[in-house]
Amino acid sequence: MKRVEVKLALPVVAPLLDLIKRTIDDLHGQLAAPQSLRDLDEELGAAWKGELLNDQNGDCQRFLALFDREFFASGMVAFDDNNAESVLRACAAIRLRLRDRELRGLSDEALEGAGVDLDKLGEAGQKGYMGYVFLATLQELIIQHLDAAILEG
């Protein structure tokens, strides 16, 4: 099993965790991405949404498990075959919600092109953007090092 350990900068990441946890709480009863399916009957639609929510919650809990006592002691987090997919999906869900809630004042073009002027965002927006970028960095790390494990899993 391939395992990737990453040492994160505690003074940078720790302050973002409150916002990330709040965002996960916010996601508890709602899907991060809109769900749209033509002709899906009500019962199947409800079951469908319920299972997606259940999966989303499970992924977010696995993400939060990265930030345990060891992380707060050393800054280390570890990814392997067991958590890589869940963490990737959780990062996607949290980023989508951050975009909707904390970064809604930014244009799609600014977000996609990294043309964001932090000084214009205000404190809450800056924190939201830092979280958004941090989660993308985690995703890139996982994709770079564990893509084979994910594709074979």
Next chain:
Amino acid sequence: MTRFSARTETAPAPRAETEPALAGLWRVVVLNDPVNLMSYVVLVFRKVFGFDEPTARRHMLEVHEQGRSVVWSGLREKAEAYVFTLQQWHLTAILEPDETR
């Protein structure tokens, strides 16, 4: 419903009978979003559909540049399963009738 990801949880049950309106071929369409990383979308396409890297990248670029890409076409039940899996990965995916065949 058959699910196509490696995950083993129980998926929503398929409808008991196929309604006439749902017969025929359906397309799985992925819509653009400004949030998910290009590398992430490529990985998801490879994982879910078994695409090789160039095919996955081509579909990703189509989504990015044209706003949508048809990633699969076939029977409704299987198309639903693909949409479900794409939604698990937080991509915006929809079904539409395939009127080209």
